[in-house]
Structure formats: structure tokens, C-alpha cells
Amino acid sequence: MDRRSFLRTSALGGTAAAAASTLAAPAYAQGKRTLTFVTTWGRGLAGVHDAVMYYADNVTAMTDGQLIIDVKAAGELVGAFEVFDAVTSGQADMYHGADYYFVGQHPGYGFFTAVPFGMTAQEIVNWYYQDGGKELHDELGQIFGLKSFLAGNTGAQSGGWFAKEIKGPEDFVGLKFRMPGLGGKALGKLGASVQNLPGSEVYQALASGAIDGTEWIGPWADEKAGFQEITKIYYTAGFHEPGAALSVAFNRDVFDSLTPAQQKICEEAAAAAHQWNLSLFLANNSAALVHDENLGDPLYKKIYDSAMASMKKSSAWIKLSDGAYTRQRDRVLGG
Template identity: 40%
Template structure:
């Protein structure tokens, strides 16, 4: 072949490659996606609300704006506790909330936020990722057309705000307390009257006397809510939420229709918020507690052993009721217990033992 012919043939071939590349680009480019995300939290509420908003923005940013998330705080599109149905029906694609809000649909959902005498943040991560928790969560969610992922945690929560001291189980009888999830069922076993309220309605009910006590999260969030204006006794530790995990729930049909890379992007954005939120709570709770005590006159109290033992006995009764609900509920509970036993045993001689000795040496 002569040199002129070779050049002509080669250039023609390169032109073909360029043409193929040009033609194939639109075929492989992903279309812009606009999704609606609803939340159970007030807009800009520290930690809970801002964490949900961070996730929404992060997902948009990670996709360079290809995935546009329209975020709606609680009450802006639907009422906070209607978020689940909004997503399950397909009217929105994602919600952010606490799964125990949906325990009326199935008690198994409570385990994917927190249950009495349950898992701490690190233990919860271990169960969900390596102890079979995610698989059970997927099975449960599929019954309602949703897919859940971890997307935040508040850590060990406080036991609550009370107008009076709690020195015995008798002090709980007749008490109207805002406390959702299985923790509310435990309080009911002990004679209290649990009330389920979204965060935006707690303060007004506590101030008006419609409720006598409330739990919420911890010092950082609770000081923002100004509960100290209506109740001065602040109890710890919360038996009901030792590591309250927050979640995104997605319409399952929508999730299943995403590409593998988009599913990984959503998962990565949620996992990052799971880590960031817990770090934020750990960073801010201590300072907030000091201000509550020193500036707001809050009286910090610890539940005594008799009260805590009663919590434990009531929790066993509640768990048995959950197990009897269905085969899936029993399997979720049994898996949770198995993980609590193995991971908790290790934590006892690792994290717990170290922190106890460190605090003793440093007199913390």
C-alpha cells in the first residue's frame, strides 16, 4: 500500500472512531433525575433536620447536580408521620426519619431505630452491616414497598425531662409522657401513659401540662427545644434509645430501577451522614449539658437501680409480645439479641473497659 493510501485509510478509520464516540456518548449519558424527599423533622432543626438536609445536598453534589433532590421538612409537603405512606405510595421517592415511628405498621420497624436495652451506635452498625440486620430490614421493608438505609445516629439518649423526681416505679404511674417506640410500651407496662408526638409539638404540650414528661434526644437538641422551661429534672441514661439510628426510606420500585452506580451513590451519601451526624452529637452534647446545669438550673439525675431493674422486666414482657406478632418479628428480635450478646461481650472488654479505666485515671 502506498503511503498516500495508508494515510487516507488511517484517517478514515480515525474518523470512524470519533464518529462512534460522538454517537455513543448520548446513549451512555445518564439523564437528569429530579426526586422528592420528605422528612419527619422541622427545617433546620439541629442534627436531625440539618442531617437530613445535608444528605439531600450531598446526594445532589455527589452527582454533580444530575440528581436534583427537592427536600421538604416535616409539614411542608405532608405531616411528619405521613412520610412513610408518601414514599410507599410513590408520591415521593425518599423519606428521612426514625423507623420506630412506623411500629404501628409492624413492630419490627422499632428495631431499626432503637429498642429498650438495645444496641449502641457501634453495635448497631455491626448488626446492620455484618450481623444480618440489613437483610431482615430489607425483608420487612419489602412488605410495604420501601427500602431502608442507615442515615444518622444520635448515640445514647437521655432518659427524659420530668416535672418531679423519679425515685421509685410508683412515681411513673399515671405519668403522661411523650415517648415513642417500644420504649413507650415499656413505660405503659409500668403504669405510665405514653404519648407519641412529632418533635415540633412537644414543647407546647409540655408547657401546657398536656404531658408531664418527655424524652427527646440529648442535651444539644433538648436545650434548643427549651424543655428546661417546663421541667427541671433531667434523667439519664435512656434505657429506651441507647443508639437511636435514623434512616432514609426509599420507594422500593424507584430504588430497584436505579443503576448500580446510582444505588452506590445513594448508599455512600447515607453512610457518610450516618458517621457525620454521630460525630456532631458527640462533639456538642457535653458543652450543651454544662450550660443546662450551670445556666438554666437543670437538675441532673440518674435513674436508680430499682427503677432500671423494673425497666428491664417490663422490656422482657414487651419483647415477648413482639415475638408473638409474626415469624418475621421473631426473627428480627432473635437476630438483634444474638448480635447484642456477641458484640456487647466484646465491647465490655474493649471500649467499656478502656473508658472506665481512662476516666478513673483522669478523674473524669
């Protein structure tokens, strides 16, 4: 008997099952259906919450408004790490998150986000769409009554922010460090005290000294989170998440109740969200890294802002005046 069947037939049914079925009742209004979409992300978290909204908006648009996705950020309906149970129980219809948060449910979930020294962003989509990964994601989801799709990717993640420089493996002993998934388990083997905190709680934990360091995502999302305000020690290469995928997962009964067209829209919107989200992170990381390296210097920021503003003001004319010249110069000189 799989977990889904067990939950249906358990002696714990009774009042609890009745309450769950009430929560799971789909909301319909004038032929439209509202799906409750919980997430592991705080509202507005750069990149990850953007993926949620991109997916939700596309599903609603492509179904001509027949499916309305009601987004609940972490803490608005359930906590960040409670979304898995909320969807499997029927309290919510679907979730968006990093599936490696749920390796306690099954260690296989780690591979659908990232594992240490694992796949890059391109490699994970190759596996997912061409070498059986998608089918395995579905097989894993069946155990828990879920229908899952990749729906985001951060690209390669950074090593993280530290209160003190790391000079050797011994520096991890006793270090209170936030790192989820199998990467955190690896640091635990080195003696670190690994913390698994939702993204919306990391800044305060780092600022208060509750943790000595954290990884989050990469330069752009980290800058938006404000970690550079707390510590200046930042390692840009991480072993733990070389291409971290994000997922959307439906309660399987909810997904099965959708029309075939709606099911396909939900699936294809997830694939689009994956590629769009990856491009969002990669397009913003380089500029943010330059900021992060120099934000401690107020004069640098003043110079940078002035130069960028001037460049934007001048660029329209320069493209016309200098462009023709430099193209011919390069042709003549062989540049």
C-alpha cells in the same frame, strides 16, 4: 401476596390509583431528576434535620447535580408520622426518619432505631454491616415497597425532662409522657399515659401541660429545643435508646429506576450520613450538658460567656508560649 402487590391489584385502584400515579411521576428537567424527600423532623431541628440536609446535599453533589433532593420537612407536604405511607403510596419518593415510629406497620422496625436495653451506636453498625442487619432491613422493606438504609444516629439518648422528680416506679402511674417506640410501650406497662408526638410539637405540649414530661434526644438537641426553659428536672441516662439509628427509605420502584451508579451513591451517602450525624451529636453533647446544668443561673451564664470569650482570645499566643514550656516540663518531670 405481599403488601406491595396487594396495593397494585386492589379493587381500590380506580381513581385513587390514578391520582397516586400522577403524584409519583418523576420530575425531570434538562436531564436532571428531582426526588421529593419527606421527613419526620421539623425544619431546623438540631441534629436530626442536619442529617437530612447532609444526606441530600451529598447525593446531589456526588451525582453532579443529576439527582436533586427536594427536602420537605414535617408538615410541609405530609405530617411527620405520615411519611411512611406517603412513600409507599408514591406520593413522595423517599423519607428520612426514625423507623421505630412505624412499629405499627411491623414491630421489626423498632430494631432499626432502638429498643429498650438494646444496642449502642457501635453495636448497631456492627450488626447492620457485618451480621445481617442490612439484609434484614431490606427484607422488611420489600413487604412495603421500600428500599432502606441507615442514615443517622443520635448516640445514647437521655432519660428525659419531667415536671416532677421520679422517685420510684409508682410515679409513672398516670404520667403523661412522650416516648415513641418500644420504650414507650414499656412505660405504658408501668401505668404511664404514653404520648407519641412529632419532635416539632413537643415543646408546646410540655409548656402547655398537655404532657408531664418528654424524652427527645440528648443535651445538645434538647437545649436547642428549649426544654430547659420549662422544667429543670432532667435525667441524663435512658434505658430506651442506647444508640438510636435514623433511616432513609426510598419507594422501591423509584430506587430501582435509578442508574446503578446513582443507587450506589444513595447507599454510600447514607452510610456517610450515619457516621457524620453520630459525631455531630457526640461532639456537642458534653458542652450542652454543662449549659443545661447551670442555665437557671444568669450569673453563671455571664461568667461562662466571659471566660469562654477570653479563652478564645488568648489561646493562640498561649499555645505558642506555654506549649513549648509545658512539653519540656512534662518531659523533665515525667508527667
